[in-house]
Amino acid sequence: MSLQPLAKEKEDEVSRISRYTDKVRTEVDGEILAKFNHALASIVITEGSPVWYPDTPRHYTIPSSFARHYFLESDRPLHERQRAFQVTETETGILQPIKEYDEFEEWIDGSAKLRYSPYSREAQAHISGWAMKYTNNHNKFVLKKTCVGVLLCSRDCTLPNGLKIVVRPAISDKVRERQIGQNCPNASCTGTLLHRKCTGNNGYPVTHFWVHQEDGIYFESKGTHDHFRPQARRATPDKISSSKHNIIKQETEQQETTDDKRQISAPPETKKCKSRKRQHSDRDNLSATDVDTSRFPTQLTIGLLKGYSVDEEDQFICLTLPESETLFQRTISHDQSNISTYGKLYLLCQTFYDVVPGFNLLETRMISRNVMGWPIVMATLYKQGTKEGQIHHMKALARLCSTPEEDIFSPKWQMVIHDFSADQSQTITEAIVNMIINSQVQTLLKVFQYKSVSSLYKMLREKITSSLQSYQTHFELCKREIISRLQDPLLTMKFRDMADTLMGSKCTAQEYVSTDCMLSGGLFGSVIREFWNFWGSSIVAPKVFSVAAELVGKPEKTDTWQKKQEGFDFPDDPKKVTLQHMSDVVITWCHYQSDHWPKSVVQESMANFSHLRPKEKGLCYTIERPGSAFHQPVAYPHFYMPRYHWM
């Protein structure tokens, strides 16, 4: 009922856009348009409408009795891809012969049905990135596996690099039993390993089904993982319990290799910036005469220095942390073309004033489901009143967030959350947009051999600018996304009420946290959790929830920093500030941040109330259980929503 208007709105939108594209298609040569659309689709990833580029479905119905019966006939389309597939089926009205297999996907999340080649090694071995254990379903023909979640540190500790401990659990129950309670792999932490169960499938673990047929290996996944990814199996070292030293070393090595790869395959970027005196935008530009790298502290290798300037007018230093590139790769290397997967990568840019006298520090943290904790990925110290450092920071971010495999340069972030003033924001947006356009125009000119650049430039500009959305727009999008995904009207209404309450100024801290706890119980699934991680985080929250300000607890932090800051011999005279001075400050800042990590409300409540399981008494709803792969949907009588009651 309450869903109707929204669903209709979406439908209208879809039909409107498809009408539009149809119209264009008749006017312009189809192939060129498709190419162009594809190019644009890869640029604009946060566009509001999900059907900017109607991707040709790769899926066809399978005329095989068993698998078709069990895998393809479901009343409830759960996955975008599957939806696209069904549309094709109804449009054509006939069953078409098999043409293609799906490419193997290691990190399937959310409900999906795929068909792999019978010769696919990965499919034959039933490989998954998630830790999946075999479960008996008493059916010889269908192999069923369930997710065993992840192992986390009981003290929720943070490694010096800003990452959280996430250990891949053993598959066998006995071994896992032994793992739980072992010391946290972080040597400087006294915590123990804690099992975080997967409850992403209606309170049960996510399940995978495998069926081997002559015409392929059929795969189905049900549920969305409500926990972080464990280490991939192939990447797991033989001894997980090796010291944190090894972990860091390993990650640094990884970073170096990916760095090299990026260097080779990165798209050629047009350097329009007139080379400023003594300003260095790339490490390629660095030569031994410019910087004496041996003078940098040992933590800072030359690859981490993303740019600096020691101009008196414009002093800044921009650094990435060692793991940054690996983290970005982990987050953005997966398919992001599906517009419905909001919440993949958020960047949180915060400015800290007077970190040392006369200098501000801009740091960026990564918020993503795929990376636990909110590690700092980049930090820039810049002289107050100057812009170049900030612009450089954002440009370097945009470059880091683009996938090196693609020809077209396009940052893959869902949103940049920032605390810039309006004019700063404008400048920075301009810088990013210009950078993207410059590199893309080059590619597009090559591909389409355009003679006039101006119209192309204008269009690109509009597209890119509109993808950098405001808080409000983004919030609306999230809300719409959630509401359209929730299938039960009762729940939808409940959620709306809750959102209203939480957005209101009367919301108390207790309510805030307990609602969060309720959400983390698993009923609404990861979509809401993503939403919540985003809107409910302690740093973003002050702008959204009035009550959250009291949960942040900044005063002690600044006091401690004040003390630390006194330890520097940072010159008061800007003329005497050297690169060495600035890098010392940034590095100390990053170390300081890892010691005083702001715990998000979400993580805290997850850790404290993780014992709450749907079995416990609480609110009770009657919802229909989504259809199983093996029979028609059945009524699922009771589902208990866990709720923590405050005294």
Place this chain on the structure above:
DNA sequence: TGTTGCGGGGGAG
């Protein structure tokens, strides 16, 4: 030592 897959069995709905 750990993974993978099979199968028996109990329990809830």
Place this chain on the structure above:
DNA sequence: CTCCCCCGCAACA
């Protein structure tokens, strides 16, 4: 009857 979970066992790396 379905579907959840737990357990032990055997083959294998």
